[in-house]
Amino acid sequence: MYVQLSQIDGSEVKSDRNSALDALIDFYNAFNRADLVGLKAIWAEGEAPSMDNPVGGIRRGWKSIEDGYSTLFSGVAKVHVAFHDFTSQGGSDWHLFVGRERGKCETPAGSIDLAIRTTRWFVVAAGSWRLLHHHGSIDDPAMLREYQRMVLGETNRTTGS
Structure with missing residues (x-):
């Protein structure tokens, strides 16, 4: 199955068909x-x-992934994105979404527009669809540096910690 879909930001009405x-x-x-x-x-x-x-770099296991989200959500940066220009393909127990995110990162000091290449791989586990892998990349080096600075802070940008 291969389908071209529209933008997703989480406000869409779901099918309720799991x-x-x-x-x-x-x-x-x-x-x-x-x-x-x-x-x-x-x-x-x-x-x-x-x-x-x-x-977030490379994170393995839910606990490490959760720590990354906690860092993002507890910081001064607020990030909102929508998935667009994407394809969808899969089988009965796996599904792959490949596309782009666009959005905004805002802090009290300013904001930047984001453009991120994104892949999300879902699998069926315990009877429901669960996210197994996410990969995101920013092509524009200046945007990447500014995004990292805004989210991680000036000192973390160069150390990666």
């Missing part, structure tokens, strides 16, 4: 509301999940 698309909507709803409980409900449990993105 679909991978509903899980994607749940992810963006939780992320854009900085809802850790909601994110935990959508991510796979244990050590299997992985994430690689511009501000």
Whole structure:
């Protein structure tokens, strides 16, 4: 199955058929509301999940991923994104979404527009769709530096910690 879909930011009406698309909507709803409980409900449990993105680096296991989200959500930067220009393909127990996120990162000192290449891989676990892997990349080096500075702070930008 291969389908071209529209923008997703978490405000869409779900099908309520326990679909991978509903899980994607749940992810963006939780992320854009900085809802850790909601994110935990959508991510796979244990050590299997992985994430690689511009501000979190490579994280393996839900606990490490949760720590990354906690850092983002407890900081001064507020990030809101929408997934767009994406494709969707999968089978009965896996689904892959590949596309782009656009959005904004805002702090009291200013804001930047974001453009991120994004992949989200969902699998069925314990009867529901769970996010197993996320990869995000920012192509523009200046945008990447500014985003990292805004989210991680000036001292963390160069050390990666």
